[in-house]
Amino acid sequence: MLDTEILKIPAVALRGMVILPGMIAHFDISRDRSIRAIEQCMMDSQKIFLSAQKNVEQEEPGADDVYHIGVIAEVKQVIKLQNNIVRILVEGIERAELSAFAQTDPYLLAEVVPCVLPEEGLSEETKAAMVRSVQETYSRYQTVNPRAGKELLRQIGTIQDLPKLMDQVANNLPVSYEEKQKILEAMTLTERYEVLMALLLKEIEITAIQNEFQSKVKERVDKNQKEYILREQMKLIREELGEDNTESDADEYQKALDALDADQEVKNRIKKEIDRFKSISANSSESAVTRGYIETLLELPWNKASEDNKDLANAERILEEDHYGLEKVKERMLEFLAVRNLTSKGESPIICLVGPPGTGKTSIARSVARALDKKYVRICLGGVRDEAEIRGHRKTYVGAMPGRLVNGLRSAGVKNPLMLLDEIDKMSSDYKGDTASALLEVLDSEQNHKFRDHYVELPIDLSEVLFIATANSMQGIPRPLLDRMELIEVTSYTENEKLHIAREHLLAKQTERNGLKEDQFKVSDGALAKIISGYTREAGVRGLERRIGEIARKAAREIYEGKSSTVDVTVRNLEKYLGKEKYSQDMRGETDEVGIVRGLAWTSVGGDTLEIEVNVMPGKGEFQLTGQLGDVMKESAQTGISYIRSVGGQYDIPAEFFQKNDIHIHIPEGAVPKDGPSAGITMATAMLSAITGTPVRADVAMTGEITLRGRVLPIGGLKEKLLAAKNAGVRTVCVPKKNEKDVEEISGEIKKGLEIVYVETMEQVLRVAFCEKKE
Incomplete structure (x- = not known):
């Protein structure tokens, strides 16, 4: 009112x-x-x-x-x-x-x-209850907000007049002027009580939340301050102990991390390891492990790549300079470079060079790296039998280290080097794991962009690495691994190719290596040809290089001792430096003979000719094989005799002949193991010649597998076999009809002077080989 x-x-x-x-x-x-x-x-x-x-x-x-x-x-x-x-x-x-x-x-x-307060008719008990409620609530407020002051709380505790108490409390609340205006406008005691209590409870809640936030912030600040103080104390203690380099190492790692070009995931992992390193004692064994791990991660080229040389003409020039022949390999490398130039990136192929030792497989990989301006990393897999060599050891093991591939990237310093996987067919397996299976992920272009090394524990991109593998034989490479690679066959060199290589590369190399000058040491082409034919027997040129080196060393001694100022090696004086000839060519026979046929074989050092001899003698129908033959050749001999028995009537062979006579097949050089599917028609021809008494032409050689019905099946290694036939003086060679496409790829230099007859059945073979045609 x-x-x-x-x-x-x-x-x-x-x-x-x-x-x-x-x-x-x-x-x-x-x-x-x-x-x-x-x-x-x-x-x-x-x-x-x-x-x-x-x-x-x-x-x-x-x-x-x-x-x-x-x-x-x-x-x-x-x-x-x-x-x-x-x-x-x-x-x-x-x-x-x-x-x-x-x-x-x-x-x-x-x-x-x-304004006069209206009378509400509140009892004294109600007012007392209101007073007590306000005082208690304000006491709670003072608890969460000690800055309100205990003296003020004491004063409020003594006031029993409700209006005066509410005004006193409202005056000391830190609320906005709008909230205080609500208290001012509340005319009745009940209304003012309700407004004040709502404000008090709201302030208690806000102050409690504010205190909680302040407590958390203070705790965080105190923790950082505590860590700083402890770190400074630790630094001082380490300086006193002479171990102050730990902190500086961590600082160096941090600087290297800041300068590292890598993805955020990698950087976060390294940062975490550096933080762990800081908290580890320098004398702890874990400190050395963590230090090695951090340094490995920092040294890996995560996003660092070298720029390839895109000049195709330059690459071709370098490959021609370094190697004579090997046309397929050079062509494939130039194709790769052309694709890379057109696509600006392109997937790096995984190439496997297969061929005999000494044919330049490893050195051509080095030349490709030079032609493309790529870093070169060689990883020899010969004899590796532990899976950890490829995938790395887990860090839990003592002496753990990353695998050879990661170490190769680390030493190259870029993520796109040329990586040579040498002797991939010489890997083995044991209880520690299958090495070849570990390579499956590496050599799969669809998977190797996220290769995981057990030691590094982070995905590593190998998709930009140019992998070149080398092997002597495909038989030693597991089939799944072989499926992931593009095979390029590096075949044996012809004598002409060896002569070119010796004259253009090996002679100059050995002259320089032995301290001689070009005008002091010369070897004639005739002498080189004699070294190739009489002092070496190989598919490659390693032995040839050693022989030239041997001559160069003797020449160097002569010149140094003053016996002569220059050394000219010719065919006449070659024996003085290398001694007597070590190898003589196994030439064809001069006369046509019964039961003797010349076969062609492929060996790890090139092609060779084999003379197969068959004798027939009275006996009990026994069949004997000698000459250290493998299972495949024994099966070919058995197939051949079965074929001859099935067609015996065509050649007037009596039905009881095979029960009353023994047949003995022998291949000379018994100490040399011989196996393979290419001697079937040779043994069948020799056996039929011995049984019928028909001479076989001495100037014919043959290769091919036989079936029970007398069909001729295709074989491999034709280039080496034809080369061996030519060197042995053979004029006519019987080759399976299905190998015709392989013969077309062989250079004319090898085929020149050879009459190549394509055969599909044994009848065709016999028409060529027998001196007299059988009806």
Whole structure:
């Protein structure tokens, strides 16, 4: 209920604050109207009406721009400051309602009605309960916000008058002026109680949440501070112990990590390991393990690649310079470079060079690396039988290290080197794992972009590595591994090719290696040809190089001792340097003979001719094979005799002949193991010749497998076999019809002077081989 008495007193519109009854506060005023209102009230009763502005930015507020419920306050003190600012101290007396502004100039003169609290009929017990509830709630607030002060809590605990208590509590709450205005406008005790309690509980909750956040922030800051202090103490202790290099190592690793060009996943892993390294004692064995691991990761070329030389003409020139022949290999490498230039990247092929020892497989890989300007890494797999050699050891083992592939990348320093996997057919397996199976992932272009090494434990991209593998024989390479590689056969060199290689490469190389000059040491072409035919027997040129080196060393001694100023080696004086000839060519027979046929064989050092001899003698029908033959050749002999028995009638062989005679097949050079499917028609021809007494032409050689029905099946190694036939003086060679396409690929130099007869059946073979045609 409002009193009807209207008071006219000066008024000040407050910006951003509310004064409650019983509250003592000071504030600054600077607006002219407000200063004049203060001056007027000081001349009258020192009473002033204070009401909060609704919009704090408004400079000249009217009656509608301020809250109508305000407070009549007494001005206690006025202090004039600089810049026309006045600071006043006031005490709130009672609530009042603004009716209107009687004047707005030169100061605000308000018409106000003091507010009288309406009677609610609250019992003393209810008021006591309210008092106690407010005091307890404020006590909780003081618990979560100790800055409120214990003295104030004590004062509030002594106040039993409910209105006074609520005003005292409201005055000391750090809430916004809008919230305080709600308390000011609450006329009944119950309404004011509800507003105050809601504010108190809200403040308790906000303060509790704020304290929790502050506690977490403080804990984090304290932890960082603690770590810093402990780290500094550790640094000082290590300096005292002479171990101050640990921290500097970690700093160096961090600098290297910052400069590392790698994916974020890799960097995060290295950062984690560096942090672990910092916390490990320098004398701990784990420190050395972690140090090695970090250094390995930092040294790997994660995203570092070299730029390939795209000049096709330059690559061709280098390959021609370094190697004579090997046309297929050179052609394939130039194709790869052309594809790489067109696609700007292109998948690196996985090439396997298969051929006899000494044919230049390893050296051509080095030449390809030079032609493409790639880093060259050679990994020898001969005798490797531990899977960890490929995939690396797990870090849990003592002495763990990455696999050979990762070490190869580490030494190359780039992620796209040329990696030579030498002797891939010489790997073996044991209880430690299958090495060939470990290579399956490496040599699969669809999988090797995320190769996982057990030691590194991070995916490594091998897709840009140019893999070249070498092998002496395909038989030693497991089938799944063979399927992942592109095979290029490096065949034996002809004598002409060996002569070119010796003259253009080996002679100059050995002259320089033995300290001689070009004009001091010369070897004639005739002498080189004699060395090739009489002092070496091989598919490659390693033995040839050793023989030339042997001559060069003897020449160097002669020149050094002053016996001669120059050494010219010819056919005449070759024996002086190399001694007697070591090999003589197994030439064809001069006369046609019964039961003797010349066959052709492939060996690891090139082609060779085999003379197969058959004797027939009275006996009990026994069949004997000698000459250290393998299972395949024994089966071919059995097949041949079965075929002869089936066609015996065509050659007038009596039916009881095979029960009354023994047949003995022998291949000379019994100490040399012989096996393979290429001697079937040779043995059948020799047996039929011996049984029928028909001579076989001495100038014919043959190769091919036989079936029970007398069909001739294709074979391999034709280039080497034809070369051996030519060197032995053979004029006519019987070759399976299905090998015709292979013969077409052989150079004319080898085929020149040979009559090659393509055969499909034994009848065709016999027509060529027998001196007299059988009806």
